[in-house]
Amino acid sequence: MLKLLVIAVALMLSAGEAFAHGDEAPPPPPKKGPSISPAQMSETSRGTVLADPKGMTLYYFDRDDSGNKSNCDGKCTERWIPFTAPADAEATGDFTLIVRSDGSKMWAYRYRPLYFSRKDKQPGDVNGYDASNLWHIARPAD
Numbered sequence: 001m002l003k004l005l006v007i008a009v010a011l012m013l014s015a016g017e018a019f020a021h022g023d024e025a026p027p028p029p030p031k032k033g034p035s036i037s038p039a040q041m042s043e044t045s046r047g048t049v050l051a052d053p054k055g056m057t058l059y060y061f062d063r064d065d066s067g068n069k070s071n072c073d074g075k076c077t078e079r080w081i082p083f084t085a086p087a088d089a090e091a092t093g094d095f096t097l098i099v100r101s102d103g104s105k106m107w108a109y110r111y112r113p114l115y116f117s118r119k120d121k122q123p124g125d126v127n128g129y130d131a132s133n134l135w136h137i138a139r140p141a142d
Contacts, residue, residue: 038085038095038107039114041140046126050109050138052116055123058083060112062134067111070100080128080135082106083114094141109138 039058042051050058059080063071072080085105091097096108107114117128117135129137 037092038083038089039109039138042124044124044126046129046137048139049126050114050140051123052083056116057120057124057126057128058109058114058138059117059128059135060109060114060138062136064108064113067108068098070098070106070113072113072115073101079118080115081118083116110141112138114138 039050039052041048042055042057043049044057052058061070061072061080070082072082082100082104083106085097085107087105089097089105089107094110096111097105098108098113100106115128117125119125119127121127126137128135
């Protein structure tokens with residue numbers, strides 16, 4: 001019973017202290033946890049590929065070689081959909097961010113912007129592979 005009384009008094013004292021300093025700044029926001037990778041490995045008919053969390057295959061364009069921009073804008077995006085990132089996204093591991101000409105962000109793997117093919121309709125499809133037009137399946141690094 002004495003322990004319960006001591007605990008109750010301690011709680012009242014701490015509550016009184018909190019009310020006395022009610023105009024203090026709120027506590028800092030919680031620290032962010034480790035970043036989660038925007039892509040995963042997925043098995044397809046063409047082997048292991050990088051895919052988004054829904055399993056859709058990712059591709060890269062040979063002409064995206066500067067490491068800091070996408071060369072697929074305008075009409076190009078009618079066939080190739082940029083793998084967009086939220087405005088507050090942060091680079092993690094081999095995944096970096098590219099700012100597109102319209103100011104939006106997109107994911108890049110080892111500094112190569114990533115895209116989806118409009119030809120892919122379901123997870124595991126690899127219909128966008130077109131080496132003759134410089135489009136390749138994104139694969140995890142060895």
